[in-house]
Amino acid sequence: MSDEKLIIYQVFTRLFGNNNNHCINNGSITENGCGKMADFTAKALGEIKKLGATHIWYTGIIEHATQTDYRRYNIRPDHPAIVKGKAGSPYAIKDYYDVDPDLAKDVPERMREFENLVQRTHRSGLKVIIDFVPNHVARQYHSDMQPDGTSQLGANDDTDYAFSPYNNFYYIPQSELHGQFDMKGAAAEPYKEFPAKATGNNRFDAYPNINDWYETVKLNYGVDYQNGGTCHFNPIPDTWNKMLDILMFWAEKHIDGFRCDMAEMVPVEFWEWAIPQVKAKYPALLFIAEVYNPKEYGNYLFRGKFDYLYDKVGLYDTLRAIVCGNESATAITRAWQSLGGIEKRMLNFLENHDEQRIASDFFASNPRKAIPALIVSACMNVNPMMIYFGQEFGELGMDSEGFSGRDGRTTIFDYWSVDTIRRWRNGGKFDGKMLTDNQKHLYGIYQRILTLCNEEKAISQGDFFDLMYANINGWRFNEHKQYTFLRKYGRDLLLFVVNFDHISADLAINIPSHAFDFLQIPQMEQYRAVDLLTGKEENISLLPYKATEISVEGYSGKILKIKL
Structure with a gap:
């Protein structure tokens, strides 16, 4: 652990640079446009660093299922029935070895554009975090960029077995997928899957519904969930080796960390085996786990070897309740004490892509109300603090973008543009001319608090x-x-x-x-x-x-x- 306090700026990559101020509900990439990796210019990155950030988490880098047609670049299309929104979810990975084509100015050069982004980010003094999504993949997962000598996920599976430690997926043998959602979408023919695969949120039947992660399939790490969760880790399951390859592939791109999606849905034994191997080669690489079960915290930190865990059900939920007037400030003491000494290993935040915006009608409806919570979250310990792009300007998150309805969140499924970020960028000038006085004032407070975190050793150490x-x-x-x-x-x-x-x-x-x-x-x-x-x-x-x-x-x- 360094003496620096980590200040992570999470940014939804495809939304950051989109200048379109008249996006239409459920619009295509042609209608609504899409931000690119190239929009993170040296100037943009300098401004993010000026806010106090030490790290930037580029959300949605790896290629995922989408309704946009990239056939002319030899990328297989996805059936629209199993893609959420026109753009698709960044957590329905379609090719672990590729960069999302939406993010490239020149699609065939997308990997080089990503490598250039990493270099630009490092030159600006920031470190790079990307997602690693280990629990599930898009239903029509297919890697076009699979390195030689490696095999496709599921290529050698025996689909007669619901579970086999040698399989990459779980199956519902002799059953076709009958989703309780629109199996046709915008396509002429309905989506067909036989035998049906288990759905990403541990649904082991052929009938996922609209509230399930129906667009994803669960990966098999050797746990037989339908037979009491028995573990088959010896010999090492094939999925483990494939996932270690993927971690090594991205680590070689000189990134600085992985934010591991739903890490607790993957057995801790896998992390215990994989993380030390990655760190043996890349000792400074960070691993941050998205976990929600406090009973598992110690397991994922000490056995699983994670550097940091999300503090969602503790500090985030507590501060949110206090800001909304539903809880006493004395609960903050209970929140940190309940961690029993691991508070330095928790990642604090008040917003991210999963949570509602502070300024939305669903949370505080006024971003100023959360300033006390920001001070507590950022300054009470030496552990990392994360903010979500637009939070520093009081982004409302009250658009009705398409698949993502008016829910107080900024969409991760649609092609869209974020009002406060568009105003701040002002076509790449970052001159503040389009920001309101309230937005500028709020930004000033955020910048002061976040820069203090590393200016004052009493906060960072x-x-x-x-x-x-x-x-x-x-x-x-x-x-x-x-x-x-x-x-x-x-x-x-x-x-x-x-x-x-x-x-x-x-x-x-x-x-x-x-x-x-x-x-x-x-x-x-x-x-x-x-x-x-x-x-x-x-x-x-x-x-x-x-x-x-x-x-x-x-x-x-x-x-x-x-x-x-």
């Missing part, structure tokens, strides 16, 4: 002390609406106070003697403190027997820096 236990039932402190903690490194002490309430608060914060001992803080009647968010100075006292008085505006916070 320092100790953490939660002050909440000393402020429950406070005389001038509402523990349900305010949260406070300390960070310290060397002689730098940072006092954080955030206010989730809409009205400003004059607070009296108790700092217990244990904090003075633990962090070795000299007691003083008067310290000069600078609020790192505004640059304003104030005098505060730091004494165990006298409350520290601080005022905080609504939906806001203070980061007071004291030189000891």
Whole structure:
């Protein structure tokens, strides 16, 4: 682990550079356009770095199923019934060894364009993360770019068996797929699959419905789910070797990390076997796991050898509930304590492609409401923080794009353009001329908080002390609406106070003697403190027997820096 705090900027690659401001619902690539890898110019990457980012996660790089016809480039078409949206889901991988043709200016040169993107990103001082989708593939998976000497997934499967440790897929023998969804789509003939394969979300029958991951098929890592989940890992299952090849293929492209989709749906034994082999050759490569089951966290970190795990069901859900007024700020303490010491290995976020936008009607409807949550999420520990492109401008996510309805999310299935990103890019000029004052103001707050994460060693490397236990039932402190903690490194002490309430608060914060001992803080009647968010100075006292008085505006916070 480096001393740098990871700030990951997740960007949905195909949407970033699309300038079309009159996209139509369910429009084709010809009608709505599509952003390209080339839109990440040196200027664009410089602007992303300026926000405080250290890493950029290019979402949707690997070739996936789509309704766009690329036959003239020898890419097999997909049946529209098993593609979600005109553009298709980036998580229905069609060729693990190829780059999505939508993203290339010159389709035959798509891999070279990706390699150039990696180089440009590195030159701008950012590191590259891409998706690895290990649990499922598109129903019509077919690799055109498979390296010599390797065989197609499923090529040697014995389809008479529902499960065989030698198969890459799971089958429903003697059954045709009868999806409870439109099996015809826009095609003349319905989609046919015989024998039916098990669906990506562990559905082992021939009748997936519209709410299933019906466009994907589950990969077989040697677990016989229909017979009590018995494991057949010796000899090493064929799927393991194929997936290790794929990881090595992309690692050779000089990327810096993988965000592993639904990692907990793949047995931890696979990761335990694969990750050390990749790291033996590429020791600095990061592995981030999307996991949602806290009971499995230790397993995936310590056995599975992941560097970081998503903190979704803990901190994200907690902060979202507090921002929406459904939970007390005291729950933040419970969230980090429940991690039992692994909090430094958790990836914090308030938005990503799966979650609803903060500014949407489904979450906070006002992006300013989440500023206290942003300060907590980004600054309470040394672990990584991720933001989703457009979050820094208060992107609404309230478009009705096509397959993705009006759901508060930015679509991952449709050809579309993101309003705030289009305004910010302004045709590649990034001059801010098209942004509203509110968008500029919000961006300024994000940039300040995210850049502080690495400017202040107390945030990127320092100790953490939660002050909440000393402020429950406070005389001038509402523990349900305010949260406070300390960070310290060397002689730098940072006092954080955030206010989730809409009205400003004059607070009296108790700092217990244990904090003075633990962090070795000299007691003083008067310290000069600078609020790192505004640059304003104030005098505060730091004494165990006298409350520290601080005022905080609504939906806001203070980061007071004291030189000891």
